Each structure stands twice: as structure tokens, then as C-alpha cells.
Amino acid sequence: MNFKVANDLLDLASSLIEGKFFYIGKFENNTFTFMKVLDNGMVVNVNDGDTINISESYCQQIFRDREPVIISNTDTHACTKKLDLTKIYNIQSYVGVPIFYQDGELYGTICAIDNEKSKFDQKEADVLSRFANLYTNVVELERKAKIDELTSLYNRRFLYESFDSICKHGALVLFDLDGFKEVNDHFGHEVGDSVLKEVGKRMKDFLGNNGLAVRLGGDEFVIVLPDVTENSEIEIKASSLLKILSDWEDYDYNIRITVSIGISLFPRDGLEVSTLLKNADIAMYHAKKSGKNTFQFFNTI
Known part of the structure; x- marks a missing residue:
């Protein structure tokens, strides 16, 4: 303000x-x-x-x-x-x-x-x-x-400018949408935009007041979980997120979308948001290589 x-x-x-x-x-x-x-x-x-x-x-x-x-x-x-x-x-x-x-x-x-x-x-x-x-x-x-205009989530700029003030310990969860390109190609960008909006809504519902939801751009998103550092707790949250963002059975269009998640912990995997994003991206790449619709911690690669 x-x-x-x-x-x-x-x-x-x-x-x-x-x-x-x-x-x-x-x-x-x-x-x-x-x-x-x-x-x-x-x-x-x-x-x-x-x-x-x-x-x-x-x-x-x-x-x-x-x-x-x-x-x-x-x-x-x-x-x-x-x-x-x-x-x-x-x-x-x-x-x-x-x-x-x-x-x-x-x-x-x-x-x-x-x-x-x-x-x-x-x-x-x-x-x-x-x-x-x-x-x-x-x-x-x-x-x-x-704020990202399409999804009403926080944007990349806010993440970079505000990350240091959010907290000193936690998890950065990076993911993108597997199958999103096919949705755009088959149904058009208007439907693609509606999918991104729906993802943003589900992220907000998932987090409540317990984290930060960000759209980096395209179909790439970030969730910051302050003060969540135990692998077991993060695994539970990541599994829930996979389920929430992979269920499109009741959606208006017949689409197949899953997510691949990469996770970096701070300060263990980095102090700067750019470093954490890079490490989470590496972890996300390995999640995709493992068959998609899964999550991967950076420190276990």
C-alpha cells in the first residue's frame, strides 16, 4: 500500500x-x-x-x-x-x-x-x-x-519484490500444466484462459490463508508455503495439489490435464527466489521425466 x-x-x-x-x-x-x-x-x-x-x-x-x-x-x-x-x-x-x-x-x-x-x-x-x-x-x-489480470493470483513481479518479507523458512512449489498446449490447440485460447482461471481458483481454495499463490506466466505457477519445512508435511500437500489440479471430470469441456511439481526448500536449497525457482524447475523437469502427474524434491535428485 x-x-x-x-x-x-x-x-x-x-x-x-x-x-x-x-x-x-x-x-x-x-x-x-x-x-x-x-x-x-x-x-x-x-x-x-x-x-x-x-x-x-x-x-x-x-x-x-x-x-x-x-x-x-x-x-x-x-x-x-x-x-x-x-x-x-x-x-x-x-x-x-x-x-x-x-x-x-x-x-x-x-x-x-x-x-x-x-x-x-x-x-x-x-x-x-x-x-x-x-x-x-x-x-x-x-x-x-x-496481480495477474487473468487469474487474479499474485504475479512474478510481486513474488520477486516481496519474497524476502514473506518468511525465512518454507517451501517453494513450482508446477506447470501437462496437456495444456493440447487444450489450446484443440479448443482454442478462450477455453485455455478459462482453464487457467479455474487453476487459479483451485489454488486459492487449496491455500486459504496459509500461503502465497502466484502465476509466473503461461501455464506456470508457484505456491509458497511459509514455515512448512518437513518433507512429510510437504508430501501431503503436494499429493493433495496433484489430485485437485488433475480432476477435470466435471469441467465444461472434455480435457485431460495433470501437473508436474518441483519443490525447493528455503533456506536449504537457496536464499534468493531466483535460485529457488531454478532449483524447483530442475526438480519439475525430473518429475516430468518420471511420467508427469507427480512431484519431485530438488534435494533428492
Whole structure:
């Protein structure tokens, strides 16, 4: 996230709205992360990057209804009267509006809170909505820089730029689709693209919040499994991935696709992402030589 832009927007909001605490937050699965906060004397113990469950957040109603919310008395409002934050920080008023990506997907919120009741009305919501529209352009540019447009997975650039910050130990799982060229040749690239999208969806479902899914390009993909270093655990995950990505019986088209997987562990097989990818690619080559639809560890070649 562009923290300077976020900070500037909150400064501008603070100059136009009488509130004691402002923040921009992001929804992800069932969590809410405070991406940037601005405290004007309310002394709320929340910092940039802090994450809470959506059910504990003042923004839960926006997550559900995707519309601006104005709360004049948090002690009587159904969503906030039972929240610990209300009592701990004596929050009395809240105004929040949703931030969307350009395709309509919900990104998060921009909000203000205060210790006085009835502090905010529609005027403040309208101001925040204008800032939310501006911020949409920021998050959309950042999204395009790191997200593969076809599959909505992370892209190669993001993997290279962010790998060092993901974790220090884990597994890098590289695979491509056996039989994908035949799908393109027989059914055309439109069907090929739909297959790639389906692979991306299955990867996301497979990982949940427990890893990073990347499309390197073409039909080549990467999964990063942070803090997973035991061969036995990785073998279980690799076997599951083989099964998930080789089952096309109920697909719209009669296709035969399997995957060949190469696995490198870090830091054992390398520290740099380029080294890990090279070693995983060597392992994937051996998986293909072994008959495809299987996996191979780099260190056992």
C-alpha cells in the first residue's frame, strides 16, 4: 500500500472533519487490518498493520452491507454496543464509508471516530466518500502492479519484490500444466484462459490463508508455503495439489490435464527466489521425466 498517499488522505480528512481518530482499513477473508491510522488525541492503542477479526471491528456493517455507516451513539447501536473497543476507548461516534476496487470488489474502509455522541452526519460521510473514490485509483494501480489480470493470483513481479518479507523458512512449489498446449490447440485460447482461471481458483481454495499463490506466466505457477519445512508435511500437500489440479471430470469441456511439481526448500536449497525457482524447475523437469502427474524434491535428485 502507498502509505504516503494514505497518510495524506487522512490528513486532508482530518482538516475537513472534526474527529479524533481516522483510519484506512482493508478487509481480507474474515479479518480487518488497519493499514494507516491518524490519532488526533484520542490515544487509541491501534497501530499501522494491526489486524483484528471483522466481528470485532466497527466496520463489520460496511463489510456486510457495502454502504456508508453513521453511528451517533455507539452505546445503543446493535453492532458497536457490545464491542470491547467501545468501552476501552470510550468511542461514542463513528462514520465509515467503503473503498472499492474499480471492478466493484470491496477493498476496505476509510473511517473517523470520536469520544462525543452525534459527532458525524451525512456531510462527513460525503467527504469520506470522495476520499474513498480517490483512494480507489491508488489501490487499483497497486493491484495491477502485483496481480495477474487473468487469474487474479499474485504475479512474478510481486513474488520477486516481496519474497524476502514473506518468511525465512518454507517451501517453494513450482508446477506447470501437462496437456495444456493440447487444450489450446484443440479448443482454442478462450477455453485455455478459462482453464487457467479455474487453476487459479483451485489454488486459492487449496491455500486459504496459509500461503502465497502466484502465476509466473503461461501455464506456470508457484505456491509458497511459509514455515512448512518437513518433507512429510510437504508430501501431503503436494499429493493433495496433484489430485485437485488433475480432476477435470466435471469441467465444461472434455480435457485431460495433470501437473508436474518441483519443490525447493528455503533456506536449504537457496536464499534468493531466483535460485529457488531454478532449483524447483530442475526438480519439475525430473518429475516430468518420471511420467508427469507427480512431484519431485530438488534435494533428492
